[in-house]
Amino acid sequence: MDGNEARYLQECIATGWISSEGPFVERFEAEMAARVGRRYGVAVTNGSAALEAAVVALGLGPGDEVILPTFTIISCAAAVVRAGATPVVVDCDPVTWNMDVEQVAARITPRTRAIMAVHIYGLPVDMDPLLALAERYGLRVIEDAAEMHGQTYRGRPCGSFGDLSVFSFYPNKHVTTGEGGMILTDDPALAERCRSLRNLCFQPGRRFVHEELGWNLRMSNLQAAVGVAQLERLDQFVARKRRMGRRYTELLADVPGLQLPLPATDYAENIYWVYGVVLQDEVPFDAEEAMARLRRLGVGTRPFFWPMHEQPVFRRMGLFAAERHPVAERLARRGFYLPSGLALTDQQIEQAAQAVRECVR
Numbered sequence: 044m045d046g047n048e049a050r051y052l053q054e055c056i057a058t059g060w061i062s063s064e065g066p067f068v069e070r071f072e073a074e075m076a077a078r079v080g081r082r083y084g085v086a087v088t089n090g091s092a093a094l095e096a097a098v099v100a101l102g103l104g105p106g107d108e109v110i111l112p113t114f115t116i117i118s119c120a121a122a123v124v125r126a127g128a129t130p131v132v133v134d135c136d137p138v139t140w141n142m143d144v145e146q147v148a149a150r151i152t153p154r155t156r157a158i159m160a161v162h163i164y165g166l167p168v169d170m171d172p173l174l175a176l177a178e179r180y181g182l183r184v185i186e187d188a189a190e191m192h193g194q195t196y197r198g199r200p201c202g203s204f205g206d207l208s209v210f211s212f213y214p215n216k217h218v219t220t221g222e223g224g225m226i227l228t229d230d231p232a233l234a235e236r237c238r239s240l241r242n243l244c245f246q247p248g249r250r251f252v253h254e255e256l257g258w259n260l261r262m263s264n265l266q267a268a269v270g271v272a273q274l275e276r277l278d279q280f281v282a283r284k285r286r287m288g289r290r291y292t293e294l295l296a297d298v299p300g301l302q303l304p305l306p307a308t309d310y311a312e313n314i315y316w317v318y319g320v321v322l323q324d325e326v327p328f329d330a331e332e333a334m335a336r337l338r339r340l341g342v343g344t345r346p347f348f349w350p351m352h353e354q355p356v357f358r359r360m361g362l363f364a365a366e367r368h369p370v371a372e373r374l375a376r377r378g379f380y381l382p383s384g385l386a387l388t389d390q391q392i393e394q395a396a397q398a399v400r401e402c403v404r
Contacts, residue, residue: 051268065264079202083234090211112142134368192217288315294396347378
């Protein structure tokens, strides 16, 4: 937060423009859209809200199925469920940790209406075959690029794919507004639909007469001002993250029993949004125990996502009965990520890596 954040916030306060009507909101939308090669951006309160509005904007609802990864944050499936549609999940690739695209085709039914591609941790989903499937079956595509600020897929910015894409600006993202999110699209009708849903579906000329229900998802000018300042430094942040990831790998490469993040695929270089590790089967304890040991050594960690098909709330709804997705199940139980914030110093990285060595040993 040592760029133009304070200056832009002071400008908001000095001019009195602190609400969602302030000029930084449109500026942030335009600059974020330009950064990822989209025509329109619609700023909202958070990434989860962006997903919910995106699902509704595409007209997905009861009787519709949406295919998405089981290994993701609950916001993805929750947006589908809240719209009345049915989430259909696929397992993930054991190396990239992204959805296994080869499994998607087998889960397409006459009720399938959309695919939600969620980029996980540092590498993007392999989008070309996914987009080809969507075109073949006439499916809509939502791209969840919440963790992919500054990442590319075959040279094209993440956030530029599908009918709609979404970003999160939570504090641990490369670009943060404290809380916040954005929906991006090239379709003017979808952009206008998202703006309406964001703003309680007020009607032009008949503001307080409502034909349908929307939400108050508006981002404030204060948040957008921080976002503009953060976006100015995104390339610097990405370079820093990649240096951090490479340093962790150098320090941990010879530690037995650890699966480290894949540095690159043929379509992307890892951006290391977080630095995740997975305990190999020969390690006689799970991620929960490893995290407890690291905590005693003074190193904070976070667990990997818990699979959607094992979420108690969805099981009680009758979803995912008897489903098994072994790769995601294993990652959830044996994976965790190390301190990864942009403010982390090289000394702290070395301290965390040494603690991992002691923990595994």
